[in-house]
Amino acid sequence: MSLIFKRRSVRKFTDEKVPDELIENLLKAGMQAPSSCNSQPWEFIVVSKSEDKKAISRMHRFAKPAANASHLIITLGNLNEAKVIGMIEQDLGACNENILLQATHEGLGAVWLGFHPIEDRTLKLKEYLEIPDYCIPFSVICVGWPASQGEVRLRYDESKVHFDRY
Numbered sequence: 001m002s003l004i005f006k007r008r009s010v011r012k013f014t015d016e017k018v019p020d021e022l023i024e025n026l027l028k029a030g031m032q033a034p035s036s037c038n039s040q041p042w043e044f045i046v047v048s049k050s051e052d053k054k055a056i057s058r059m060h061r062f063a064k065p066a067a068n069a070s071h072l073i074i075t076l077g078n079l080n081e082a083k084v085i086g087m088i089e090q091d092l093g094a095c096n097e098n099i100l101l102q103a104t105h106e107g108l109g110a111v112w113l114g115f116h117p118i119e120d121r122t123l124k125l126k127e128y129l130e131i132p133d134y135c136i137p138f139s140v141i142c143v144g145w146p147a148s149q150g151e152v153r154l155r156y157d158e159s160k161v162h163f164d165r166y
């Protein structure tokens with residue numbers, strides 16, 4: 001089975017720190033993603049200080065896993081770099097998924113916390129991390145060594161597949 005079928009969101013992490021080179025591998029994977037016109041409009045903020053992780057974990061009700069992660073990777077969409085502005089979310093989505101798959105490959109746990117396009121969430125992140133106006137705070141990816149992980153179940157559903165016409 002490919003990595004895609006092994007990945008699950010991990011929300012509980014051990015206290016062990018993830019080495020810097022593994023974080024760099026995740027960033028390399030993110031930057032390897034496809035993007036419209038190869039614009040690569042992503043930027044990243046890597047957060048590892050406990051007080052910052054706690055503050056981010058309080059930014060919305062589903063952000064709690066941020067508090068006990070080793071690192072947070074904040075993915076940003078730079079509007080000045082996007083060639084087709086309306087495609088920036090797709091570019092960043094591909095980038096995020098690459099990071100999650102690389103984390104699975106490294107034996108790490110990770111979960112994607114949604115921020116964009118919910119303004120109440122993005123404004124808090126923008127202010128706290130001093131993100132400039134030309135960058136969309138897209139998501140927060142929590143990374144750490146997994147303390148527990150859900151089992152993987154195949155989600156293939158043939159009723160969702162249409163051939164030739166809907």
Ligand SMILES: Cc1cc2nc3c(=O)[nH]c(=O)nc-3n(C[C@H](O)[C@H](O)[C@H](O)COP(=O)(O)O)c2cc1C
Pocket residue numbers: 007008009010011062063065111112113114115150
């Ligand atoms: C756009 C997006 C936003 C998400 N936001 C959150 C979130 O805020 N908190 C969280 O714990 N999980 C979040 N998730 C993870 C989903 O809950 C998870 O992917 C889904 O339940 C399927 O489980 P799996 O990732 O283990 O396959 C998000 C995933 C995506 C793609």
